Amino acid sequence: xxxxxxxxxxxxxxxxxxxxxxxxxxxxxxxxxxxxxxxxxxxxxxxxxxxxxxxxxxxxxxxxxxxxxxxxxxxxxxxxxxxxxxxxxxxxxxxxxxxxxxxxxxxxxxxxxxxxxxxxxxxxxxxxxxxxxxxxxxxxxxxxxxxxxxxxxxxxxxxxxxxxxxx
Amino acid sequence: xxxxxxxxxxxxxxxxxxxxxxxxxxxxxxxxxxxxxxxxxxxxxxxxxxxxxxxxxxxxxxxxxxxxxxxxxxxxxxxxxxxxxxxxxxxxxxxxxxxxxxxxxxxxxxxxxxxxxxxxxxxxxxxxxxxxxxxxxxxxxxxxxxxxxxxxxxxxxxxxxxxxxxxxxxxxxxxxxxxxxxxxxxxxxxxxxxxxxxxxxxxxxxxxxxxxxxxxxxxxxxxxxxxxxxxxxxxxxxxxxxxxxxxxxxxxxxxxxxxxxxxxxxxxxxxxxxxxxxxxxxxxxxxxxxxxxxxxxxxxxxxxxxxxxxxxxxxxxxxxxxxxxxxxxxxxxxxxxxxxxxxxxxxxxxxxxxxxxxxxxxxxxxxxxxxxxxxxxxxxxxxxxxxxxxxxxxxxxxxxxxxxxxxxxxxxxxxxxxxxxxxxxxxxxxxxxxxxxxxxxxxxxxxxxxxxxxxxxxxxxxxxxxxxxxxxxxxxxxxxxxxxxxxxxxxxxxxxxxxxxxxxxxxxxxxxxxxxxxxxxxxxxxxxxxxxxxxxxxxxxxxxxxxxxxxxxxxxxxx
Ligand SMILES: Cc1ncc(C[n+]2csc(CCOP(=O)(O)OP(=O)(O)O)c2C)c(N)n1
Ligand SMILES: [Mg+2]
Numbered sequence: 046x047x048x049x050x051x052x053x054x055x056x057x058x059x060x061x062x063x064x065x066x067x068x069x070x071x072x073x074x075x076x077x078x079x080x081x082x083x084x085x086x087x088x089x090x091x092x093x094x095x096x097x098x099x100x101x102x103x104x105x106x107x108x109x110x111x112x113x114x115x116x117x118x119x120x121x122x123x124x125x126x127x128x129x130x131x132x133x134x135x136x137x138x139x140x141x142x143x144x145x146x147x148x149x150x151x152x153x154x155x156x157x158x159x160x161x162x163x164x165x166x167x168x169x170x171x172x173x174x175x176x177x178x179x180x181x182x183x184x185x186x187x188x189x190x191x192x193x194x195x196x197x198x199x200x201x202x203x204x205x206x207x208x209x210x211x212x
Numbered sequence: 213x214x215x216x217x218x219x220x221x222x223x224x225x226x227x228x229x230x231x232x233x234x235x236x237x238x239x240x241x242x243x244x245x246x247x248x249x250x251x252x253x254x255x256x257x258x259x260x261x262x263x264x265x266x267x268x269x270x271x272x273x274x275x276x277x278x279x280x281x282x283x284x285x286x287x288x289x290x291x292x293x294x295x296x297x298x299x300x301x302x303x304x305x306x307x308x309x310x311x312x313x314x315x316x317x318x319x320x321x322x323x324x325x326x327x328x329x330x331x332x333x334x335x336x337x338x339x340x341x342x343x344x345x346x347x348x349x350x351x352x353x354x355x356x357x358x359x360x361x362x363x364x365x366x367x368x369x370x371x372x373x374x375x376x377x378x379x380x381x382x383x384x385x386x387x388x389x390x391x392x393x394x395x396x397x398x399x400x401x402x403x404x405x406x407x408x409x410x411x412x413x414x415x416x417x418x419x420x421x422x423x424x425x426x427x428x429x430x431x432x433x434x435x436x437x438x439x440x441x442x443x444x445x446x447x448x449x450x451x452x453x454x455x456x457x458x459x460x461x462x463x464x465x466x467x468x469x470x471x472x473x474x475x476x477x478x479x480x481x482x483x484x485x486x487x488x489x490x491x492x493x494x495x496x497x498x499x500x501x502x503x504x505x506x507x508x509x510x511x512x513x514x515x516x517x518x519x520x521x522x523x524x525x526x527x528x529x530x531x532x533x534x535x536x537x538x539x540x541x542x543x544x545x546x547x548x549x550x551x552x553x554x555x556x557x558x559x560x561x562x563x564x565x566x567x568x569x570x571x572x573x574x575x576x577x578x579x580x581x582x583x584x585x586x587x588x589x590x591x592x593x594x595x596x597x598x599x600x601x602x603x604x605x606x607x608x609x610x611x612x613x614x615x616x617x618x619x620x621x622x623x624x625x626x627x628x629x630x631x632x633x634x635x636x637x638x639x640x641x642x643x644x645x646x647x648x649x650x651x652x653x654x655x656x657x658x659x660x661x662x663x664x665x666x667x668x669x670x671x672x673x674x675x676x677x678x679x680x681x682x683x684x685x686x687x688x689x690x691x692x693x694x695x696x697x698x699x700x701x702x703x704x705x706x707x708x709x710x711x712x713x714x715x716x717x718x719x720x721x722x723x724x725x726x727x728x729x730x731x732x733x734x735x736x737x738x739x740x741x742x743x744x745x746x747x748x749x750x751x752x753x754x755x756x757x758x759x760x761x762x763x764x765x766x767x768x769x770x771x
Contacts, residue, residue: 055395059344063336070337100522107519113341113361116395 047076048102049121049128049198051206052091055114056082063112064091073097073105077130077195088116090206092197119206121198131194132176133158134167137187149182164189217382220348221246224312224374225254227355230387233283235259235274235639237267241287242327243314246379259639259668262660264291266632268298269658271309273633275302276619277594278640279432281362282309288316289327292373293334297626299369300338304623305453306426308367310358311335315344317377332373340368348381356388365398366517367430398516402533402541410488410512410529411545417486417510419556420446423469423498426453426622427491427515427535429615434458436539437490443543445551447560449477451492452607455618460611466560467569470498471758472604475567478764480560484509491515491535494524495623504763514538569608571755577725579677579748583609585728586647586675590736593645594619594637598630598654600684602677604754606649628657634672635665645673645736652678652702662715665741673735675744676708679752687753691770712743721745 054060061080068075076094083090095105102120109118121128138146146165150157155169169179173196180191200206218226224247228236235257240248251258261267264286271282286295292313302309316325332342341361343354351374358370414420428437434457441448441464448458449466458465466477481487487509492498499505502524513520513527514535521530531538571580579601586593587610595610597603597620612618619637621629634648648655655676665672677683682700689697712719718740720731728746735742755770 058346059332062333066336104519104523111517111519113393113396 046098047094047096049123049126049196050093050095050106050109051119051121051198052093052109053083053116053118053206054089054091055116056087056089057114060089060114063114064093064109067108067112068095068105071104071108073101079195079197081197092195094196117206121200125204126198126200128172128196128198129170130173130176130196131168131170132179133192134169134180134183134188135164135190136167136183137164137189139163142186146183146186149179153179155179215384215386218385219246219250219379220345220351220374220381220383221250221379223348223351223383223385224355224379225250225256226385227352227387228256228283229254231281231355231359233281236283236285237261237270237274237636238285238312239264239267239287239291241291241314243288243316243376244285244291244374244379246376247285247312247314247374259635259664259670261632261664263658264294265298265628266635266658266661266664268295268309268311269301269626269629269632270636270639271311272298272302272307272629273596273619273636274640275307275309275636276633277616277637279430279616280640281359282307282636283312284309285312286314287327288314288331289329292331293329296334296338297624299335299371301621301624301626301629302369303338303340305621306367306430307369308362309369310362311369311371313371313373314379315373315375318346318375319377321375331371335371338369339371340366342371342373344373345375345378348378349383351378351383352385352387357391357393360391361393361396365396399518399532400516400534400537402514402531402538404541406529406531407538407541408545410531411542413486413510413512413529414444414488414542414546416552417446418552419480419484420444420486420488420553421466421480421484421509422446422448422488422490423451423481423492424448424454424457424490425451425492428454428457429491431491431516431535431537432615433491433536433539434615436536436543439543440488440539440546443546445553445557446488447480447557449473449480451495451498451622452603452620453622454492455607455620456612456615459613461613464557468607470495470764471500471760472608472754472756473758473764474569475756475767476560476563478758478767479563481506481509482763482765487511489513489515490539493520499524500758500762500764500766571752575725576749577723577728577747579605579679579746579752580609581725582675582677582728582746582748583649586649586732587611589729589732590645590647593617593647594641596620596630596634596637596646596648598648598650599625599627600651600654600682601679601687601752601754602649602651602654602683604684605677627651627654629654631655631658631672631674632661634674635661635670638670638672648672648674650674650676651683652676652680652705652708653682655708656705659711662712662717662741662743666716671739671741673732673742673744675732676746678708678745678747679750681750683752684754686751687770690751690753691759708743708745712741718742719745721747723747
């Protein structure tokens with residue numbers, strides 16, 4: 046089972062290595078990881094997707110919490126969170142297929158962000174399944190290159206992941 | 213008024229002084245020259261070891277014996293990597309030490325410079341936290357944090373890597389009054405509701421067992437443990453790390469449990485209906501086959517580290533908190549008039565009678581006898597051990613009555629730990645008799661420290677149970693590899709008496725039972741560092757034993 050964690054960390058050198066090292070040494074699997082600074086420049090936020098059952102998830106969270114540079118770990122259940130990923134997909138096209146590709150892009154509310162003679166670059170945002178579906182459909186035209194950001198996630202509604210840990 | 217500036221190196225020394233550090237174990241080198249220059253005039257005692265590994269173990273022994281943070285210091289590169297085994301040993305046993313290392317100047321970091329090693333990277337998985345000083349002005353803050361992190365919560369080693377150029381950079385020194393760490397707030401007070409639930413289970417249990425470990429000692433909770441045990445008349449078994457947490461000769465004591473535990477401790481666990489686990493981590497050497505561990509028991513687990521709870525076994529009542537604090541609270545709720553555990557204690561008494569911890573009592577000099585004699589001659593000694601059979605016999609046959617009197621590498625099982633650790637113990641507890649119960653193999657891993665103890669007049673006694681074997685490995689070869697003693701025979705490796713004399717220490721040998729007491733007494737009386745070479749029965753086995761992977765009641769008596 047896949048689980049999404051929001052991990053607030055000190056925005057300091059070496060913190061990513063501490064987190065990544067913890068996963069590999071304890072035998073936990075990272076499915077995806079995305080990092081960026083938060084509204085508070087001292088704090089970065091990692092969105093980590095891990096696979097495992099409840100026991101694994103509990104251990105991952107507890108072990109992460111033990112790292113001094115980890116401020117807070119929250120579990121973001123899929124149904125209570127907005128999940129997004131961004132992908133750039135370079136698709137091979139010619140005069141006969143260009144229109145069809147553009148149509149698919151339209152249906153997915155994606156964008157074409159670069160147009161060449163033999164290829165276009167598609168930008169698509171959405172949850173994992175949407176991006177997978179898009180990839181599936183574009184495959185017939187020949188995907189020359191693809192890059193995905195890894196998932197980021199946030200609670201729906203008023204609930205927030207606080208940057209200060211409550212004592 | 214503008215503050216006068218001091219060098220980064222001086223700031224290090226000042227910070228150590230602010231933390232109350234009075235002794236450092238270390239070894240110099242190019243990238244710590246400015247630090248050693250400051251140490252030359254400082255009020256801090258520096259003990260020059262002969263190998264950095266020994267510095268880390270000595271800091272660790274000092275910390276375990278005194279409860280204070282131990283400090284070691286090494287240069288960059290090979291100096292730093294030589295500390296690694298010692299840091300890992302401290303990490304596995306939750307020992308508060310601060311390790312200081314020199315590093316190449318900042319401008320050279322990452323260049324594979326001469327004697328550069330990425331020690332913060334290397335020690336990431338074996339430190340509670342570590343630092344690379346990026347700016348000399350951070351030194352006071354880093355030291356304040358490092359000592360705080362090392363000694364609070366679940367204690368552990370912290371490393372500070374200090375580039376040489378930051379040691380000479382001038383800074384304004386002001387030692388912070390408090391630490392502010394957003395991501396580190398250990399829980400000391402247990403949840404009241406959970407404690408009440410635990411109390412109710414305890415009051416209803418008919419076959420309770422208290423299973424306790426190093427956490428009791430670190431949190432200074434021995435008195436509360438005794439209160440709980442006597443209050444509910446529950447037997448107590450300790451892990452290797454917990455030896456001394458409960459008096460071995462107390463009627464409720466079951467001794468050690470697990471692979472080389474007593475039969476009655478293991479039987480009690482397997483039949484118990486309630487296990488109260490305090491400051492322990494359900495290590496595989498304790499639980500044996502985990503799915504068969506304590507099949508009938510509910511489990512209450514009290515620990516300061518939430519990550520230990522539920523890691524290896526399912527727990528019915530988890531309580532995160534400091535053992536002393538939680539036990540104090542728990543004691544309020546478990547006052548009971550009559551004990552439900554009478555039948556249970558009777559059963560255990562019968563087991564104790566039927567399966568005592570013993571060995572063959574004949575005319576041969578057996579290692580267990582040596583440990584018993586040490587216990588008789590020096591009942592107040594602090595026992596440090598090496599690793600192997602010697603370690604198990606030291607745990608089984610000395611009568612421990614007080615915490616911090618049994619000091620041993622439990623989690624990592626580091627051969628060569630005992631002697632340098634004993635040196636640290638003696639420095640921290642100069643009034644105590646300190647005896648390293650050693651194996652002939654282990655002792656040779658750090659015997660160079662004879663020079664250190666002689667030079668610095670640190671009178672520790674090393675009692676070598678000399679069986680001419682890597683005995684514990686030989687035991688496994690005997691049992692599981694058809695007595696094919698592949699590379700475990702150490703006969704004629706060295707004359708330990710002459711070795712002692714070569715360094716200027718006292719060397720004595722006993723080859724028969726009648727000599728044992730005499731040479732122990734002579735060593736104690738001499739007040740000199742001493743090596744006692746006990747030439748013991750070569751193929752003695754540690755008994756009883758639970759084979760790896762078996763349930764802990766599937767325990768064998770070995771000849
Ligand atoms: C550094 C290290 N290397 C190897 C081992 C594996 N090992 C465990 S016990 C043992 C034998 C120890 O021999 P000795 O010190 O003579 O003790 P004895 O068992 O004979 O009492 C060995 C090699 C270890 N624990 N530590
Ligand atoms: Mg031996």
